[in-house]
Every structure is written in C-alpha cells, then in structure tokens.
Amino acid sequence: MDFLKFCDFAVSGENVAHSVICEEVDVNEFADLTDLDSYSTSSYTSSGNTSPVEYMQVYDNQSSGSSPEYCPQSGTMDQTLSLYHDQNGYHEQIIKNEMELDECSMQTFSSSETQRGETDDSKKSPKSANQSDPFLPPCRVCGQKASGFHYGANTCEACKGFFRRSIVKIIKKKETYKCSKDKNCPIGPGRRAMCAFCRYKKCLDIGMSQEAIKTGRYTYEKKFRDTKEVIQLRNKDLPNNNDSDLCGNETELLEFIESLIKIQEKLVPDFRKSFEPNTLLEQQKEIFTKYKEKQEMFGQMKSLPYDVYEEVYNETGLDLGNRFEKMGKIATSMEKNIRNIVEFVRLIPGYSQLSTKDQLQLIKSCFSDYWFLAAHKRINLELQVVCGSVNAHFDELLGLMHKDYLDEICQVTTKLQKCNMTIEEVTLLRAITLTAGDRCDLENPAKVEEIQWKLIGFLRSLLKKSYDNPEQRLWQLFDIMTSLRNLESVAKNIHALRSKWAVMQDHPLVLDVIKCH
Template sequence: MDKVEQPTSEMKCDGPVDGVTKGQASPRTDLKSVPILEETIWKAVREGKSASLDCGGMSDLQEPGSASGEEVEGSETSDAIGLAVSPGSKGSWGANLQNGDGTPQESPQQNSDTSVTDPLQAPSLSLSDQLRLGRDDPSNLGLNVECRICGDKASGFHYGVHACEGCKGFFRRTIRMKLEYERCERACKVLKKSRNKCQYCRFQKCLALGMSHDAIRYGRMPEAEKKKLVAGLLAGENLKSSSGADLKTLAKHVNTAYLKNLNMTKKKARSILTGKTSCTAPFVIHDMDSLWQAENGLVWNQLNGAPPNKEIGVHVFYRCQCTTVETVRELTEFAKNIPGFVDLFLNDQVTLLKYGVHESIFAMLPSLMNKDGLLVANGKGFVTREFLRSLRKPFSEIMEPKFEFAVKFNALELDDSDLALFVAAIILCGDRPGLMNVKQVEQIQDGVLQALDQHLQVHHPDSSHLFPKLLQKMADLRQLVTENAQLVQMIKKTESETSLHPLLQEIYKDMY
C-alpha cells in the first residue's frame, strides 16, 4: 500500500489520510528535553539541592543535550501522540524489532544523516523544579496585590483581607467608634477614586468581603504564611464574580498559552489528515516493515547506540511511553501559564498534574485521530488502526478504547480555543486526592469553567447543550484513565520484557 485513499470533504477528517505515502524520509531535528520526577529528586528539592537522573528514554520532540525522567503508568495514551524512544540508553527504552516467533528482524540500512548525539548525558529540570521556577524570588511576591475593597495597592493583610491603608483605617474607625452610616440603596461602586463618596456602601463591601475585628493579626506575619496569603489572593481574586469581559480575557490568555506550549494543535493535525497542508504527507506505518522504515529516519531519528532486541508490541509500548513523557512536559508548561496555577502550593501543583495529565492527553488525542488511525511524531507519521489491532494482546488493547472515545468526542466539533479551556478545567479539578487548598483550586477552576461556558455560547450558538456534554466527558475521561491504568498495571505484571518510564511510574503510583 503506497498510498491511502483521499477522503472527500464530507468525511470531515473521519476518513484516511490524504496523500499519505510510504517512502519519504523526513528526519527530525526539533528535539526537546523531557522532565523527570523521582523520590531522589523530591528529596533534593526539599533540601534545596539540584538533582538529575538519566531518562532512559527520549521523545521524538526532545532536544539533544538533556534527558531526565519521572514516571507514570499508563502511557498508552502516548501511543497516539507520537512514539519516540531512545535506543541504547539505560533502561533499554529503545528496541530492535522481533518477528512473531521472537527472532530478531533484520533492520534496513540506516541513513547516517538521521543519527544524532545521545542526549541522555546532560541533566534537565525535574517536574517539581520546573514548577518552582519563579516562586522563590521574594521580589515576585506581593507585587500588584490590590485592595479587595477599592482596588488600590494593598499594604498588607488587614482585618482578614488584603486592603490598602485607606480602607484599613476606614474599617478600624468604623468599628472602634461604632459609627452608623446613612443607609444607601444604590449599591455604589467602591473604587480608589470614589471610595470616600458613600461610606455606607464602602462599609458594606468591607463586611461582604470578610473584614472583621476578630481577624486582627498580632505581630509580624511569618514570611511563609504571607506568601500563601498572597498566593490565595492571586489565585482566584478576580474570578468570583467575573464580568463577561474578564472571562473573555481569561479565555484568550488560556488559549494563547495552549497554542504556545502544545506542539500539535487540532488545527495543524486536521490540516495534515485532510491533506490541506503544504507539508510532506505523513509516512504510513501499517506493518512491521513500514515501522522499521519509520524507525530508521523516515519518521523518528535513530539515536546512537545498539538497542536490545524487543518484540514489536513491547517496542511500540515503549514508544508510547516516551511520547507521554514529552506531552506531560508540554502540559506542565501550559498549566504554569493558567492564571493562578503557579500561586498554588507546590504540592497542589504536582498533585493536579499527577491526576490530570492523562485525562488531558486523552482529551487532546482525538484531534490526532480519524477512524483509520492516528498521527504520530508531530505529524510525520500515521499509524493505522488495523496495525495497532494486529499486535498481540495485551498490546492490541491499548489504543482501541481511545479510538472509540475519539469518535464521540470529535462529533462535538471543538476547536483549539475550546480544547484549551477544557484541558485547563481538567487540570484544575478540586477533588483530586491530597490537595492542601481545595478552595483555592476550585476558585481557579470556577473561573475557567465560566470562561468555557461563555466561550461555547459565543462560538457554538447552535449547540445549546455543549457545556453540560463536556462536563460529562470529564467523567468519561476519568473512567478511560482508570481502565488505562489497570491495563498498564497488568502489562507490567505479566510482560517480563516491559518496564515503565520513571515519570509514568510516579504519576500512577498510589493513584488507584
């Protein structure tokens, strides 16, 4: 099969890839580093030290010069996004293919131009280290913290809320002198320039926002507590009663972060799947021979080193894992750009990513799929669904549930701006086990959900029930991740030739 049939316009990307050919070399050069999280790294973070580990695996998007790794189980999701592994590294993440009888399959001649320097020697930041960036500089804390009453610059935490000197003094005088103001029914706006015009409305706003004499703090507030209070303000201060303009701004910010940090957008993927792009058509991987060609430079770069022989199913399983690792890195960077996320406790940031990354990946995966297969390696390859089904069990069972979910999810016809807010809402679920500040997380998610609801009303006016449908999809994704985790655990126990990437082990540890 040298070419897959071209879909018609009515197929809406649910047909085969247009003009996908099987013999065009397209060596990769856009490599990026993979983060790692291990117990030793956590220890180093707590002690204020730097730490790095060998990844033992590398995504096709990695950059020569870095590789460390953390782990999570259930990387099957990754299969779909782009398979990439580092052969010859510690942990045997790369692998030569074997025939069905276990004998090694002869490899085609490797293109010398596709060989790259082993990047596994250089350290990279752990997941927790990446999340800590920008948090430890005191100059970044407390800046632009507004008075909750009037919007002026807050001077501190007074009577239970962040307030400016003016509002602090006003509230103190009112309480101490037991002042009573003439009742006002106009619900006046209390702003910096107008805060003295209506004392009744100003005092009512102080009470409504939680100012209380009982909340007086004696002595100087510890710096650690101050940081947490500032974080709480920044996390969701403007999300309680966000206006339409505020929600639109939030949606735009989240969408920009999504497009910046996620390498394969739905718009890009669909243009490849429908042949509406000037880029080289993806190389079709439909059997062992075509997989070998892909491994030797047509889709993925072949790293230096002699990998051990592995059965084809095991090899594909490894490819899946490393793509998941790279996508976790992208999602981490995306999360850091969601307003309020980096102001959460570091523990809560890690917890949200631990429980949210696979649900997020499975939500993005349908963008790369049609009924016949899925794009891999940043669109340079297309793995057929039949080929994945042809793998022996249990490897053949990894991707099929994702295809079934994709059919229904793609029917919602979401675009990248919709997905950006949906993925952000998934990451910010306040019911994740072990969260230290649930209320703060829920505040941020509430704002994102409000923005998503408004965004859908504007951009999908004919789909009145789209928002509740997406809320149901969040529940479906949890079930999909649970089943995925169970399958990966089974593979881990029954397949002696397999091992899980450290990042995937860490993510799935104690999850279910």
C-alpha cells in the first residue's frame, strides 16, 4: 500500500469538489470518515492491530462495495500514492478541455531524433522508449536541431563529433585547419561540405571548449534559459499567435486556476487573503510584541545555537523555549501540507496518467519548493517574525534549525517578496514545480515534461492578460524558480534535523517524504 493511497482516501469524504471530479463515487459511503482529524496517528499506531497489509485489505473491501471500519490518518508516501493510482479510473478533470498546446506549439517544442551527420562518431546506446530529450534551441554552430548540451553549448551530434575530432587534431596532434577563402565561410543547415576552419572557429566563438565538458549536468538554470529561447523562436515563427494557441479559452484557464486555489484554501483558509497588502501585518506585529514582552520580563535573551539546545536537552531533559510544542505543530502542519499536495496534483492535466512511482518521486523531490512558494508570504523580514503553523521570532526558531539555514531562507525570501507574485502566479508556479523531473528518476520523463510545458503555456496565457511585457515577467518568475533551487541543500539539512525529532515517529507520512528529500 503506497503514499497517495492514504491521502486520496483521507480526503474523499471531505472534498466538496469530489462530486465534480469523481462522479462515479458515492461520497455518502464515506460519511463516517469525514472527521478524519479524530483519528490520531498515535491511536492508529498504538492499537497494534492495523498493519499496512490489513489497511490495504480494508481498502480492497471498500472498493468492492463494503464500507471500511476505520481510516488511519497517517501512512507512508507509497501507501497513499497507490490508493490514488488505483482510484484514478474515476478521476476526471474539472475543466472541460485539457487545454492542450496546439499542434504547432508541440512541434516547435518537441525534441528531434538524434542527428548523425558524422559517419565516424562513436555508436550511441539506444534510448529507452520513455527517455526524454530536453527542449532545446537550434544547434549554435550549424542551426540544425540540437541534441544536447555538449562542450559548453547546445549542439547537434554532428557538430559535437566535429569538435571532438578537432580537439584531437589541433590540440593533441598540433595540426591545423586551412580556409580556402576569406575565413568567413557560411556555416548553416543544409550545407554538406562546410569549411572545417570556419566551422571550428564558430565552435570557439560560441564558447565550446574541452574544459566545458566538465561543467556538469544539464542544469535547471540552463533549462530555463533554453525555455526562454525556444518560446521566443516560437513567437517569431508564429507572429499571429494568440492565447487560444496555449489553452482552450480564458474562462477555462481561470476556472482551472481557481480550482487549484480552492484546494490550497482547504489547508490555509486565509491563503487568498495572504496575497492582499498588509493582511498578515497585524498578526506579525502581535508575534513581535509578545517576543518583546518576554524580553522585558526575563531580560535580554541571547539566542542559543541549535547545538546548545540539543546538548542541554540530552544532558538535562529540559525543553528550552517549548521546542517540543513547536516540533509537534510543525510535524502536524507538514503532514497536512503533504495531503493537500495530493489533492492539488489531481487537478493538474495529465498528472493522473503518470505511474504511481513517478507521482511519488515528484511530490517527494519538490515538496520544499512547493511549500516555500506560499510560505514566504508569512515571513516578515523587518520584524524578524514568521506566522503560520508556528508563530515565532527568528531568535526562537534557532532552537529548530541552524542560524546559517535561517540566513539563507531570509535571502531567498527577500527575492521572492520583491517579485510580489500574485496568487494566480504562485498557484501555477507550484504546479510547474511539481513537474520538475530533473530532480528524480522517473519511469516516463517525457510525459512529465509534456505536462510541464502545458503548465508553462498556461502561465504565459495568464501573464499576457496581466502585463504589458508578459515575456519579461515570465523570465522573472523563472528566476524565482531558480532561486528556490538555492534552498535545496538547506531544505535537505533541515529535513535531516527534523527526521531525528521524536515526534516524527507519530508522522510516518512526513518521515517518508523528508528522508528521501
């Protein structure tokens, strides 16, 4: 029994929208499960008579028509995902049209088969049917369709092979190329006999080098730069392109976004209000005032490093700063967030068609980015307070994380808050984040990338309606996505700390996510 299994089951009785999304399910069957908060994890685990296998049997009984006797609130990611995967036969999109990219768009974005213009290139191992080529601009050298990022530039296989042989010829064998003309020969698509001298010169001009091969994998930043160029090329090829190229119509797009917003409001009732100016300011001021009152009562309290908190507790058993209470609130909030993400992804066109394993991997790897895209709104850098599952001053947070982690979070928060994203932008970015397939091993990366491109198309359509320069805004939002990647190592370190909290044993669902992050 797997992760989405549990979350899908857990929300089936309480989601009002299920009558639209899951028409074949009689919600009344789950009437006694609507108050799921009454089922605590501790009572579930302490009962001693409900193993995952037994719970799966209960689910099987429910599927065959009989009502389950109980529904535990927590389980692993695998448990919850499998349940969702088993039930996705009744999953219907709430928008009538899946808002497919038009045929011309997909032709522009789709990757070509690997070009083999050089007969002496080494043989490549065949790609699996599910493996996806990245969406790339044309080859920087000859203008043909690129196959990848080679020697520091996007090139086709032919130019990659040519440059590799040129390295051997010029650098290792100390030989040279000669141009029979004016050293300015045309290099472009459809030319069978290109001047080797001018072709090599162009390779160097675009930044290809032997050292650049060590620059590493095709990075997230590089992918978004290529995304920008591909979209610009598409616009150039389609000057009369309009919004209908990217989505069915404006009404369906707005309905889709609104459905995602409502899912987020189920977890955070004031989610919509948090995007209104100064809505959270009074709450943040109250947190700051209470912190100052503590200082006046007990004197100036110097913040203790995280390691000191741990040392004091291990030696004396004292819980300084009510850390355990905060840990419990954080763990509970994280579990609710995970279950809410499960509901969220069900509305993303095409997501339900992914395998259980791929859905699981994407949610696990993108959980932190998804959370922070909204959480940054609740941080007040001037007052140095945060409001949410835990209301605290930054000094009080040091009992839960190292100071350098908090400093990095503040740096990224500054950037996100300056961008002043709307609720619609954050919602679509959250959806795009949950299709970041480069962070995990997937069974069908091509399908995941197809879904991501649809969502990017939705975002472009939204921005066209709101900005005079929508493309500039799009790159600003892509830059935000890149900035979130800077928090990846911080998130891993924070999750490593949290996985050691005793309270996490009561939240196996959360443990399953953060241990794999």
